[in-house]
Amino acid sequence: MHYIMEAPPQVTRFDKSVLRKIGHTPLIKLESITRHLAKDVEIYAKAEWHNVGGSVKARPALRMIQEGIREGKLGRGKILLDSTSGNTGVAYAIIGRILGFKVQLVIPANVCKERKGIMASAYNAELILSDPLESSDGAIKLAQEIYRKNPDKFFMPDQYNNPYNWMAHRDTTAKEIWEQTGGRITHFVAGIGTSGTLMGTTRGLKSFNPNILSYAVEPAEALHGLEGLKHMETSIVPGIYDPSVFDEKISIPTEDGYNMVMRIEKEEGIIVGQSSGAALCGALQVAEKIEKGIIITVFPDSCAECNIAHGDFSI
Amino acid sequence: MAVKVRIPTPLQKLAGDKSEVEAEGATVKDVMNNLETLYPGMQERLYSEEGELRRFINIYINEEDIRFLESDATPVKDGDVISIIPAIAGGVER
Incomplete structure (x- = not known):
C-alpha cells in the first residue's frame, strides 16, 4: 500500500x-x-x-449547509433536521457544533451505539429514533413528518433529494x-x-x-x-x-x-x-x-x- | 406456543405485506420453521446455507437479543413478540 x-x-x-x-x-x-x-x-x-x-459524508453535509446558509434557509435559531443512518449525522453534528446551530437527527434505532454515542455525546446532537424494522426508509418518513408539523422551526437539508x-x-x-x-x-x-x-x-x-x-x-x-x-x-x-x-x-x-x-x-x-x-x-x-x-x-x-x-x- | 413476529420492511412482501404475523413453536427455531411454512422464502433470507443465522440479522424476543440467550434454542412462551431486525453498522442495540 x-x-x-x-x-x-x-x-x-x-x-x-x-x-x-x-x-x-x-x-x-x-x-x-x-x-x-x-x-x-x-x-x-x-x-x-x-x-x-x-x-x-462530510463533503455533502458541508456543501448542503453552506448553501442553506447562503440561501437564508439556515438562519438564526433554526434547527438542522435530517434522517441519517450514521455518517451524515456525525458530519452534521460536528459542523453544527462548530458553526453554532442545533442539530436533530432521525436515525433507525438499530444504528450501532458507537455512532449514536459520537453524534449525541461527543457533538451534542439530539437523536430521534425511528422503527428499526423500517431501517433508513423509516427514518426518512419520520423526519419528513416532524418537518411538516413545524416547517418554520427547521432547516431540512434532505440529503436524498x-x-x-x-x-x-x-x-x-x-x-x-x-x-x-x-x-x-x-x-x-x-x-x-x-x-x-x-x-x-x-x-x-x-x-x-x-x-x-x-x-x-x-x-x-x-x-x-x-x-x-x-x-x-x-x-x-x-x-x-x-x-x-x-x-x-x-x-x-x-x-x-x-x-x-x-x-x-x-x-x-x-x-x-x-x-x-x-x-x-x-x-x-x-x-x-x-x-x-x-x-x-x-x-x-x-x-x-x-x-x-x-x-x-x-x- | 403462539407468538407475534415483527417483520422488517424488506421481507413484508413475502408475508402478505404484513408488518406483524402470528406463528407457533416451542423455540425460536420452531417459530422460524413455522414462518417458512406459512411464508415460503423467509428462511433463506434469514439463514445461510449452513443453517446459521446470517451475520447481519438480529432476532429479539421482546427486548432481548437471542444471541445473548440460547440463540435458536431459546424457548418462547405464549404472547412473546419476536422481532427480526437487520443490523446497521454492526449494530446490536435497539
Missing part, C-alpha cells in the same frame, strides 16, 4: 476550523488484493475516512481523483445510498473525459447488511438518483461485502466499513474483465469503532 499525490488544499469560507479537514483525501493503491489482475490494471481507493467526522449533495462530489471528489491520477482514470466504481457520491463524481469525471466508465454497486438483496447502501428496487428511491448517469450496476451479496472487509484488513492493513468491502468487490469484478485500466473506488468510512467493538461484525 502506498499513497500517491495529495490533492491541493482548497480554501473554504470556514477555513479557520477543523472544517478545513474536509476533502483532499488520499488515494490508496491496493497492492495485495489486486495481485491476480493483469499487470496493467490498477485499483485505487479514495480514503474518505480522512475527512473530519471520519466519512465521505438535495442536488448540493451530488454537486459536492462533482466539485471536489471528481476533481481530486482527476488530479491525483493525472487524468489516467478509466473506470469509477462506487456504492449507492443517497447516490450522491456516484452521481456527482461520475458527472464530474465524465466532464473531464466522457470515456470514463462508471459503475454503481448496490446490495444484491432487499434485506441486507451493507450499511449505507440502498437496494433501489425495494427502497424509497432518492430524488437525486438518475440511473442514466452511470454505465452499469453491480449487485453484491452482503456476505461477500463482509468477507472483503476482512480481506482488506488482513491483506492491505486497512480497517474499513462494510460499504467499502462491497465497493471493492465491485471494483474487482470490473478489473477482472479488463487488460488495462486505472480503476478508482471510494472507501466511505473506516467504522473502526464498530469493528473493534463487535469484531467480525457479530457479537
Whole structure:
C-alpha cells in the first residue's frame, strides 16, 4: 500500500476550523488484493475516512449547509433536521457544533451505539429514533413528518433529494481523483445510498473525459447488511438518483461485502466499513474483465469503532 | 406456543405485506420453521446455507437479543413478540 499525490488544499469560507479537514483525501493503491489482475490494471481507493467526522459524508453535509446558509434557509435559531443512518449525522453534528446551530437527527434505532454515542455525546446532537424494522426508509418518513408539523422551526437539508449533495462530489471528489491520477482514470466504481457520491463524481469525471466508465454497486438483496447502501428496487428511491448517469450496476451479496472487509484488513492493513468491502468487490469484478485500466473506488468510512467493538461484525 | 413476529420492511412482501404475523413453536427455531411454512422464502433470507443465522440479522424476543440467550434454542412462551431486525453498522442495540 502506498499513497500517491495529495490533492491541493482548497480554501473554504470556514477555513479557520477543523472544517478545513474536509476533502483532499488520499488515494490508496491496493497492492495485495489486486495481485491476480493483469499487470496493467490498477485499483485505487479514495480514503474518505480522512475527512473530519471520519466519512465521505462530510463533503455533502458541508456543501448542503453552506448553501442553506447562503440561501437564508439556515438562519438564526433554526434547527438542522435530517434522517441519517450514521455518517451524515456525525458530519452534521460536528459542523453544527462548530458553526453554532442545533442539530436533530432521525436515525433507525438499530444504528450501532458507537455512532449514536459520537453524534449525541461527543457533538451534542439530539437523536430521534425511528422503527428499526423500517431501517433508513423509516427514518426518512419520520423526519419528513416532524418537518411538516413545524416547517418554520427547521432547516431540512434532505440529503436524498438535495442536488448540493451530488454537486459536492462533482466539485471536489471528481476533481481530486482527476488530479491525483493525472487524468489516467478509466473506470469509477462506487456504492449507492443517497447516490450522491456516484452521481456527482461520475458527472464530474465524465466532464473531464466522457470515456470514463462508471459503475454503481448496490446490495444484491432487499434485506441486507451493507450499511449505507440502498437496494433501489425495494427502497424509497432518492430524488437525486438518475440511473442514466452511470454505465452499469453491480449487485453484491452482503456476505461477500463482509468477507472483503476482512480481506482488506488482513491483506492491505486497512480497517474499513462494510460499504467499502462491497465497493471493492465491485471494483474487482470490473478489473477482472479488463487488460488495462486505472480503476478508482471510494472507501466511505473506516467504522473502526464498530469493528473493534463487535469484531467480525457479530457479537 | 403462539407468538407475534415483527417483520422488517424488506421481507413484508413475502408475508402478505404484513408488518406483524402470528406463528407457533416451542423455540425460536420452531417459530422460524413455522414462518417458512406459512411464508415460503423467509428462511433463506434469514439463514445461510449452513443453517446459521446470517451475520447481519438480529432476532429479539421482546427486548432481548437471542444471541445473548440460547440463540435458536431459546424457548418462547405464549404472547412473546419476536422481532427480526437487520443490523446497521454492526449494530446490536435497539
